[in-house]
Amino acid sequence: MRNRAANLGDRRFQRTLMxxxxxxxxxxxxxxxxxxxxxxxxxxxxxxxFFWSTDWDPVKDHFGAGAFIFGTVTxxxxxxxxxxPLSISVALFLTELAxxxxxxxxxxxxxxxxxxxxxxxxxxxxxxLAPLLRLHVQPFLSRHxxxxxxxxxxxxxxxxxxxxxxxxxxxxxxxxxICREVFRAVPETQREAALGLGATKWETIQLAVVxxxxxxxxxxxxxGLGRALGETMAVTMLIGNRNEIxxxxxxxxxxxxxxxxxxxxxxxxxxxxxxxxxxGLALFIVSFVTNxxxxxxxxxxxxxxxx
Amino acid sequence: xxxxxxNLGNDGLxxxxxxxxNFSRLDFRRTVKNRVMxxxxxxxxxxxxxxxxxxLYYVIHRGIAGLSIRFFTQLPKPVGETGGGLGNAVLGxxxxxxxxxxxxxxxxxxxxxYLAEYRRSKYANVLRSAVELLAGVPSIILGxxxxxxxxxxxxxxxxxxxxxxxxxxxxxTVAKTTEEVLKLVPDHIREAGLALGLPRWKVxxxxxxxxxxxxxxxxxxxxxxxxxxxSAPLLFTALNSQYWPHGLLNPISSLPVQIxxxxxxxxxxxxxxxxxxxxxxxxxxxxxxxxMRALIxxxxxxxxxx
Numbered sequence: 216m217r218n219r220a221a222n223l224g225d226r227r228f229q230r231t232l233m234x235x236x237x238x239x240x241x242x243x244x245x246x247x248x249x250x251x252x253x254x255x256x257x258x259x260x261x262x263x264x265f266f267w268s269t270d271w272d273p274v275k276d277h278f279g280a281g282a283f284i285f286g287t288v289t290x291x292x293x294x295x296x297x298x299x300p301l302s303i304s305v306a307l308f309l310t311e312l313a314x315x316x317x318x319x320x321x322x323x324x325x326x327x328x329x330x331x332x333x334x335x336x337x338x339x340x341x342x343x344l345a346p347l348l349r350l351h352v353q354p355f356l357s358r359h360x361x362x363x364x365x366x367x368x369x370x371x372x373x374x375x376x377x378x379x380x381x382x383x384x385x386x387x388x389x390x391x392x393i394c395r396e397v398f399r400a401v402p403e404t405q406r407e408a409a410l411g412l413g414a415t416k417w418e419t420i421q422l423a424v425v426x427x428x429x430x431x432x433x434x435x436x437x438x439g440l441g442r443a444l445g446e447t448m449a450v451t452m453l454i455g456n457r458n459e460i461x462x463x464x465x466x467x468x469x470x471x472x473x474x475x476x477x478x479x480x481x482x483x484x485x486x487x488x489x490x491x492x493x494x495g496l497a498l499f500i501v502s503f504v505t506n507x508x509x510x511x512x513x514x515x516x517x518x519x520x521x522x
Numbered sequence: 523x524x525x526x527x528x529n530l531g532n533d534g535l536x537x538x539x540x541x542x543x544n545f546s547r548l549d550f551r552r553t554v555k556n557r558v559m560x561x562x563x564x565x566x567x568x569x570x571x572x573x574x575x576x577x578l579y580y581v582i583h584r585g586i587a588g589l590s591i592r593f594f595t596q597l598p599k600p601v602g603e604t605g606g607g608l609g610n611a612v613l614g615x616x617x618x619x620x621x622x623x624x625x626x627x628x629x630x631x632x633x634x635x636y637l638a639e640y641r642r643s644k645y646a647n648v649l650r651s652a653v654e655l656l657a658g659v660p661s662i663i664l665g666x667x668x669x670x671x672x673x674x675x676x677x678x679x680x681x682x683x684x685x686x687x688x689x690x691x692x693x694x695t696v697a698k699t700t701e702e703v704l705k706l707v708p709d710h711i712r713e714a715g716l717a718l719g720l721p722r723w724k725v726x727x728x729x730x731x732x733x734x735x736x737x738x739x740x741x742x743x744x745x746x747x748x749x750x751x752x753s754a755p756l757l758f759t760a761l762n763s764q765y766w767p768h769g770l771l772n773p774i775s776s777l778p779v780q781i782x783x784x785x786x787x788x789x790x791x792x793x794x795x796x797x798x799x800x801x802x803x804x805x806x807x808x809x810x811x812x813x814m815r816a817l818i819x820x821x822x823x824x825x826x827x828x
Binding site: 222224225227228229231232233235236238239240242243245246249250252253300301302304305307308309311312313321323324325326327328330331332333334335336337338339341342343384387391415416417418420441442444445446447448452472475476479480492495498499502503505506507510 | 552553555556559560562563564566567569570571573574576577580581584628629632633635636640645648649651652653654655656658659660661662663664665666667669670671674679690693694697721722723724726727747748750751752753754757758761778781782785786793796797800803804807808811815
């Protein structure tokens with residue numbers, strides 16, 4: 216009798232937990248449903264060419280997201296170009312070199328970078344980073360590398376370059392954290408083997424640590440990419456918000472997330488709202504797929520490590 | 523591990539030796555390279571933490587100038603008038619975050635408990651993926667979700683819509699930290715409870731969850747700190763307001779959205795408010811993170827001495 220009562224309590228408890236947590240699963244589905252519903256008028260009117268047309272004209276009610284996709288892809292990849300090598304180096308420093316106390320301190324500070332609100336990055340970017348770029352970095356780059364199309368045009372400070380830099384800072388903690396786990400999972404015997412062959416510390420890192428971690432580093436980068444794609448406020452405040460594709464990194468641009476942040480609240484026509492929701496739907500799908508892939512890679516590695 | 527051992531650079535650690543190899547020169551080059559590369563790794567770490575130091579310095583340096591009682595008690599003044607504060611935004615953030623937590627915390631904790639206590643079940647795997655994927659959804663998309671869910675049917679921007687967006691962001695954070703905290707509880711404690719004849723739900727609630735309450739609470743604090751800094755999902759759900767909050771069905775002001783609005787405004791008075799608001803936010807986030815850190819440290823060292 217007591218046993219059955221206990222069983223009943225157990226089952227009720229588990230059901231309650233499942234009911235509450237079930238909302239997580241259903242919210243994920245609902246997001247997709249609502250995004251499709253909101254953007255349906257735009258999907259019907261503009262179809263797939265929406266994604267390569269660059270004609271975004273709220274006055275004439277004609278919309279194409281090409282410029283924003285270009286902006287999102289460019290800023291995210293530039294950010295990764297900076298953040299991935301940096302994060303790998305930091306993770307190597309933390310796992311292979313630093314004494315425990317210093318490693319803990321540096322790791323904590325890098326983690327804190329992830330905790331600072333996006334809007335604070337934006338504020339700092341406007342008042343510190345952008346002036347620094349405008350007055351010092353960009354003139355230097357155009358003086359010495361001005362023959363490359365990337366570094367031409369007037370130095371505004373605010374623009375694609377500033378957005379990519381701030382994104383790089385913001386995704387570094389994510390990539391570093393995963394890389395650290397990956398490097399830690401490398402068996403100690405592998406390092407000892409390399410050292411035993413007479414390798415220097417650096418050669419050991421190359422031979423025993425990095426070489427067997429490439430897929431993990433790849434997974435970490437994809438995870439960072441997912442964060443960069445969806446980052447909104449700091450980018451909105453720093454990218455300059457112009458619906459154009461420019462070859463120069465100094466020029467202002469626009470990303471998928473920033474156009475939504477800029478125009479959604481003020482959108483007048485229902486087509487405009489639908490077009491913005493369509494951009495959101497695309498962003499949702501892209502970040503969903505990105506995260507899914509990254510998760511698969513990282514999970515497989517963790518599974519492999521524990522076995 | 524299949525590694526092409528012979529391929530390691532020109533100064534080849536393991537290339538076949540040739541007659542006339544100058545060993546001391548080879549070693550010298552390798553040693554120098556070793557020093558330089560290790561130095562670069564250290565330098566990279568310095569570069570990575572530099573932005574944090576700069577941001578903290580700037581936010582505190584420029585924010586502290588505007589810190590006073592009136593920052594928390596007064597409404598912003600119109601352009602041209604001096605003084606004024608962000609009282610409405612501070613209160614608005616408290617309301618939004620409070621309501622968001624009331625909605626999000628039970629779901630997050632329940633998910634975390636399920637993930638930790640029934641971790642081998644099939645549903646736990648589905649739930650784990652859902653939590654991870656939800657954590658990866660850009661926050662602005664959750665703004666659109668709350669817009670479609672609340673703003674469209676109720677025909678107006680509202681605090682309620684904003685707090686629902688924040689709740690959805692809070693859930694995965696709380697779920698993940700709860701799961702991790704509960705996993706720290708060793709299995710023999712659960713077994714001891716079961717051996718005493720307690721039903722499983724009592725073991726989970728009264729022993730595992732109760733014993734980890736401070737950890738769960740810190741996880742919640744961490745999530746709350748995170749959502750109090752979110753602005754993207756509030757832009758077109760809670761919108762913004764120049765007045766004191768009135769009711770959950772009206773637009774409401776919040777610190778992050780006010781910071782955004784004032785950061786891109788040309789008036790010194792307003793940018794000063796933005797800096798002070800940022801300082802308040804950053805300090806809150808810092809304190810929450812430090813207390814989480816202290817707790818983990820305490821737990822970790824406590825376990826070792828036993």
